[in-house]
Amino acid sequence: MKKAICKALKNLKHIQNKLNTPGENGAVISVLRDVEAVTISVLESVLSFISGPEAESKSSRWSLVLKLMHQKKVMCEEEQKANKFLSAEAPVRSCIKSENMKHVENVQKELQSSELSIQDLEEGLETFSRCMIKTRVIVLNIISL
Template sequence: MANLHVRSNSLPSKSHPIVNDVEDHLCRLRSSEGTSTSSASVTANLAILKDLHEGSLGLVDLCGFTRDILNLTKGSVQDLQSSIRRNRGETATADDINAYMTSRKKINKMVNKFIKNFKTFDKNPTAFSNEDSDLKAIVTMLKETEAFDVSVLKSVLILVSGERGSSKKRSWSLLSKFSRTSRVHSEVEQERCAEYLCSFDLQKSGKDLQIVLKQLKASEMGIQELEEELEAFFRSLVKTRVSLLNALNH
């Protein structure tokens, strides 16, 4: 994992402002309780709420998986750093580098499998009757928020997995929109350390390994920043879910 430096605010860290809008609609919705008591209407509303709850649970799962991947990635970087330092920065064995590259491939495989099997959220709400305008507004806002949050989390996964190509470029672009600074490195810099290790001559001087150590340290710091952002996002996600569930149940 190469230079992966993402400054703060790359992930939403506060309770989503959409919650206030949702609660306003819920107040109006509760005030009109009893006006639509047909079996078909109640059944449809229950199905809609079930879909929303499943969506929020899916987001929690995705966020948890992303945290695990970041932890694995940081671990592989730290292991290689430790191995080089144990040898006083003078040499690195083929086993050390192979273990690092194998870990990257394993992480990439895990990410690809998870994303492939992850259920995509349907942003198009179910058909509503005219009397359900507030419920429709709630569902529409929540589904749009879920879809956007999923895009951000998938961008993090694509970046740390080492995937190349257009997906990575789109991921950098999306995360850059959340950063208040321009210190988001390009995908070329992201892969520099891995490519350097692949072509590295193990018999070269310690000076070359110092370059690797510097790049690995930058990667570790970048991953740490992403972990902190993701932890804040996860807490916000859980808090928002609890708030919405409480609002719906009262």
């Protein structure tokens, strides 16, 4: 899974580098490029969060996203949940090695906690996608005028 995430991050970097190449001018194109850049930054951040600190790039884009979303609360929640995925991995490995019921219970608790974190992440992404759709509609309305 981490290899796939790293590959996706590299692909996003490649797309982002394409955005920086000079092309056609125009206000609409620049707005669409800005929207695309923000989307790529958010996807990079989500993939980096899921894969853990090992796959994170040196220049994290969360600060840009937080400035755009104006939600300081998100940063606090993300800092608290940053290692939920990694903390669930260790009990699963120990459960595989031993069949102790206590280990199984610990794994179940960690997996439930991870599931809640994933649900929170999905809700945040759903909200973000709705915001992006609204922005797209606004841009398309501006273009059609």
